Amino acid sequence: MSRDRNRWRTPGRLAVGAAVIAIVLTGVTTSATAQEQSHGAPVISTSGGAVRGVATSTTDEFLGIPYAAPPVGKLRWEPPAPAARWHGVRDATQFAPHCAQPAGSFGKASMSEDCLYLNVFKPAGHASHLPVMVWIHGGALVTGESDDYDPTNLVRNGAVVVTINYRLGALGFLAHPALANRPGGPSGDYGLMDQQAALRWVQRNIGQFGGDDRDVTIFGESAGGLSVLSQLVSHGARGLFDKAIVESGSYNPTQTSLADAETSGKQFAAQAGCADQTAACLRNLPVSTILANEDVSGYTPDIDGQVLTQSLKTAFAIGQFNRVPIVNGTNHDEWRLFVAVSELEGQPVTAANYLSMISSTLGVPAAVAAVIATQYPLSAFPSPAIALGALGTDAIFACNALSIDQSVSRFVPTFAYEFNDENAPQLFLPPVSFPYGAAHASELPYVFNTASAASPTGLSAAQIGLASTMQRYWTSFAAHGVPSTFGAPFWPNFTNLGNRMQSLLTPQPAVQNNFAAEHHCAFWAAASAAA
Numbered sequence: 001m002s003r004d005r006n007r008w009r010t011p012g013r014l015a016v017g018a019a020v021i022a023i024v025l026t027g028v029t030t031s032a033t034a035q036e037q038s039h040g041a042p043v044i045s046t047s048g049g050a051v052r053g054v055a056t057s058t059t060d061e062f063l064g065i066p067y068a069a070p071p072v073g074k075l076r077w078e079p080p081a082p083a084a085r086w087h088g089v090r091d092a093t094q095f096a097p098h099c100a101q102p103a104g105s106f107g108k109a110s111m112s113e114d115c116l117y118l119n120v121f122k123p124a125g126h127a128s129h130l131p132v133m134v135w136i137h138g139g140a141l142v143t144g145e146s147d148d149y150d151p152t153n154l155v156r157n158g159a160v161v162v163t164i165n166y167r168l169g170a171l172g173f174l175a176h177p178a179l180a181n182r183p184g185g186p187s188g189d190y191g192l193m194d195q196q197a198a199l200r201w202v203q204r205n206i207g208q209f210g211g212d213d214r215d216v217t218i219f220g221e222s223a224g225g226l227s228v229l230s231q232l233v234s235h236g237a238r239g240l241f242d243k244a245i246v247e248s249g250s251y252n253p254t255q256t257s258l259a260d261a262e263t264s265g266k267q268f269a270a271q272a273g274c275a276d277q278t279a280a281c282l283r284n285l286p287v288s289t290i291l292a293n294e295d296v297s298g299y300t301p302d303i304d305g306q307v308l309t310q311s312l313k314t315a316f317a318i319g320q321f322n323r324v325p326i327v328n329g330t331n332h333d334e335w336r337l338f339v340a341v342s343e344l345e346g347q348p349v350t351a352a353n354y355l356s357m358i359s360s361t362l363g364v365p366a367a368v369a370a371v372i373a374t375q376y377p378l379s380a381f382p383s384p385a386i387a388l389g390a391l392g393t394d395a396i397f398a399c400n401a402l403s404i405d406q407s408v409s410r411f412v413p414t415f416a417y418e419f420n421d422e423n424a425p426q427l428f429l430p431p432v433s434f435p436y437g438a439a440h441a442s443e444l445p446y447v448f449n450t451a452s453a454a455s456p457t458g459l460s461a462a463q464i465g466l467a468s469t470m471q472r473y474w475t476s477f478a479a480h481g482v483p484s485t486f487g488a489p490f491w492p493n494f495t496n497l498g499n500r501m502q503s504l505l506t507p508q509p510a511v512q513n514n515f516a517a518e519h520h521c522a523f524w525a526a527a528s529a530a531a
Helices: 034-038 152-156 169-173 190-209 223-233 258-272 279-283 287-292 312-318 336-344 354-362 366-375 384-408 444-448 461-480 521-530
Strands: 043-046 049-052 059-066 089-091 117-123 130-136 160-164 211-221 243-247 326-331 414-419 501-504 510-512
Touching: 043 190, 059 152, 117 152, 117 190, 130 190, 130 223, 130 461, 152 160, 152 444, 152 461, 160 190, 169 190, 169 287, 190 211, 190 223, 211 223, 211 461, 223 243, 223 312, 243 461, 258 279, 258 287, 312 384, 326 384, 336 384, 354 366, 354 384, 366 384, 384 414, 384 521, 444 461, 461 501
Parallel strands: 049 089, 130 160, 130 211, 211 243, 243 326, 326 414, 414 501
Antiparallel strands: 043 049, 059 117, 117 160, 501 510
């Protein structure tokens, strides 16, 4: 791989998905005729105009529907504006361009700023008041696209599923004082604003597709999971959704201040050729220049003063968030994916560099790394790579997720999980010197897979069974606010008394209550308190 290895030092730096599809929306609109509708091409009216989708035996699909105006020209680095209406019937049979991003192993390059589109998948035929699930893709807020995810099985379980694009990288999350609507903010978090615009579109239109606008679940993985957590805290998302599912999104519980984010934005502007630090210069930059000068360590939301007014950790601890039922989970071996990327790029973990790799992974000095290493001695693991994978998983994902569970469960029904299939297929990277286990993003083909023994996801019969159970958990939660469903193992509430979680593994899920001890969470809590 030729990417800068530092890009993968921060968690969630991947555009997750199966096969990336790059199909350009034609944008052609025509008039619907009774004949076309009678031949099975579904046509539905929306607030912007009518759309014609694609009918399959089980699903009606409407692809590439604009939910906001193209954020180009004067609209670059502005809150999303309403999409223009159209006349006649808009073709909605192909995915629209996804948002501008660099090429990589986990996503496909795009130079398009005209990308604020969504896709709707509904059960075939007529239905009403179905639960709605809105998917927010991952990708470190720098890569990813809506068209990587096939929600057919979720739809077969009786849900209407919406997948969305949102602005990424510097175009989605650059904070700069010249871009602020007023002194001191807001600035940045445009991608989160896009997500809210998409949710407002859902509120206005999803009833036309058979969905219930009072029964909307947002769900996402990695940066998409972080986005879900951010929308839980954002005042602007209040009333736009009713439940939330977070997959591996707990890695950034404390957000960057606006001042720090704007300092980074000024550095970006200077590096990109805007020495005058003006909005006009920034808005005239070519997309290629913006992508070439993005922060290689990726982006996270900032406390901009409008979308986010406080950190996630603080908001959850004091109960100042949108109080809806929550499913929150992580994977047992999250960090192994990032250790693998490092190895594939020529930086394997060894006994000799173990301490320095701890330092670079967690951003701590050598003396602190040495203390941490006593908790994760090489003698306790099959290899240095597995040791660093466990350490990174615990410090960055697992214990942050547990902390969020402990906070939000005081206020709302909370259901926690750990994905534990150690034989999950690795869809994104070639083999390395150690097993991937249940690495970051490895649950995705279980949520979105095609349940077939010949599936390109590479799942075994037992894994397809787990996938079916997980899909029923997800859609049961969307429909009823609890993941437990008939025919699947019971999933208990998370409480601070027992810290019970659902372990998602083959041959079938089971309750676990040793999560904190296995992931050294008492150690990491003490370290956080001392920092």
